[in-house]
Amino acid sequence: MMIAVAVIALVMALILMLIRVLLGPSLYDRVLAVNSFGQKTVLLLGLLGFFMGRPDFLDLAILYALINFVATIAILKFVRYRSFQVTLVKRPAPEKEV
Amino acid sequence: MNMMTGTALLDVAILIMLFILALGIIRMRSLFAIVMMSGAYSLLSAAWFVVLDAVDVAFTEAAVGAGVSTVLMLGAMLLTSRRAKPTKKWLSLAPLAICLITGSVLIYATIDLPPFGDALSPANAYVGAEYLASVKGDIDVPNVVTAVLASYRGFDTLGEVVVVFTACMAVVLLLGFGERSLSASKRTPDGGKD
Numbered sequence: 001m002m003i004a005v006a007v008i009a010l011v012m013a014l015i016l017m018l019i020r021v022l023l024g025p026s027l028y029d030r031v032l033a034v035n036s037f038g039q040k041t042v043l044l045l046g047l048l049g050f051f052m053g054r055p056d057f058l059d060l061a062i063l064y065a066l067i068n069f070v071a072t073i074a075i076l077k078f079v080r081y082r083s084f085q086v087t088l089v090k091r092p093a094p095e096k097e098v
Numbered sequence: 099m100n101m102m103t104g105t106a107l108l109d110v111a112i113l114i115m116l117f118i119l120a121l122g123i124i125r126m127r128s129l130f131a132i133v134m135m136s137g138a139y140s141l142l143s144a145a146w147f148v149v150l151d152a153v154d155v156a157f158t159e160a161a162v163g164a165g166v167s168t169v170l171m172l173g174a175m176l177l178t179s180r181r182a183k184p185t186k187k188w189l190s191l192a193p194l195a196i197c198l199i200t201g202s203v204l205i206y207a208t209i210d211l212p213p214f215g216d217a218l219s220p221a222n223a224y225v226g227a228e229y230l231a232s233v234k235g236d237i238d239v240p241n242v243v244t245a246v247l248a249s250y251r252g253f254d255t256l257g258e259v260v261v262v263f264t265a266c267m268a269v270v271l272l273l274g275f276g277e278r279s280l281s282a283s284k285r286t287p288d289g290g291k292d
Contacts, residue, residue, distance in 0.1 A: 004104060011111050014142075018115055021135060022122045034134045038164075041141045048148055052105065057153050060160070064141065067165040071137050074169045078176075079130075 003051050010044050031075055038068035105149060112146045127182050133171045140164040154243050173273040 017040060020033040042064045049055035119139045126132050140163030147156035212219030229250075230242060239245040247255050 007104075007108065011108070014115060018118060021138065022118070027128075027130060030131050030134055034138045037138045038141050041145050045145055045148055048108075048145070052149075057148065060148060060153065060156060063157065064144070064160055064164075067160055068141065070165055071168045074172055075134060078172045 003047055007044065007047050007051055010040055010047065014040050014044070027079070031072070031079075034075075035068065035072045038064070038071070042068065108149055109146070112142060112149065116142055116146070127184070129175055129178075129180055129182055132182070133168060133175065136171070137164050137168040140167070170269060170273070177273065 014037065017033050017037040021030055021037065024030040024033055042061050045061040045064060046058060049057050049061075116139065119135055119142065123132055123135050123139065126135065140159055144156045144159040144164065147153070147159060212221075216222065229246060233239065233242050233245045237245045237249045239249070
């Protein structure tokens with residue numbers, strides 16, 4: 001029962017994020033909303049296994065978290081440097097190193 | 099709440115969200131937002147595959163759809179402009195008609211399909227049951243799908259891997275993740291604002 005309530009709450013949060021993705025006035029709102037949308041999907045996957053009584057696929061949620069992270073880094077790197085070739089560390093710009 | 103109805107409700111909720119995302123992708127003009135939204139679309143549809151118990155498909159969809167293709171689309175965007183040109187309304191009539199006709203034909207075809215989870219359907223009855231029975235003795239792999247893909251159809255899968263590898267090489271050569279794309283991106287004067 002608790003898990004069902006949690007799933008419903010997560011779906012509500014997904015809908016809120018979806019609204020922000022669609023409306024989001026600036027690009028960064030959208031990046032943030034898409035990233036958060038991915039995180040909610042990861043949580044939803046983690047819950048789904050327990051909801052359906054087969055928590056064997058929890059590692060899928062871990063894979064999703066990794067992919068979501070890579071996609072967000074790629075998007076932000078594209079916004080900042082307009083290229084994937086630049087290594088984040090060698091750049092002399094006063095950015096925080098990742 | 100019954101678990102079956104719960105899963106069905108979840109199906110409906112995810113499908114509605116996918117529909118809204120697809121509408122948003124169609125209406126959006128900024129290519130950047132479209133790439134990000136298609137990444138979110140793949141993640142959500144992969145979650146839907148998990149709800150449908152198709153975990154292998156979900157794995158592939160997450161890795162290819164959300165991970166690699168987002169990066170590839172961004173790489174392709176380096177070589178083109180950042181906004182989609184608005185098309186004339188009447189130009190999209192023919193694709194719309196094709197989509198509607200194909201969709202209705204596909205929906206018509208689902209009438210003939212056996213019901214979901216039918217044990218007596220042709221896909222489950224003869225060959226499937228045979229594989230399920232003999233995998234344990236032939237190959238000691240717990241996952242039957244993996245056993246069929248990697249062992250029974252091993253040469254076929256090897257061919258697929260070669261095709262995918264060739265395609266990857268071609269895409270990397272075309273997009274040029276190297277000096278060329280860097281100098282090309284330095285020539286465009288606009289900054290990171292959209």
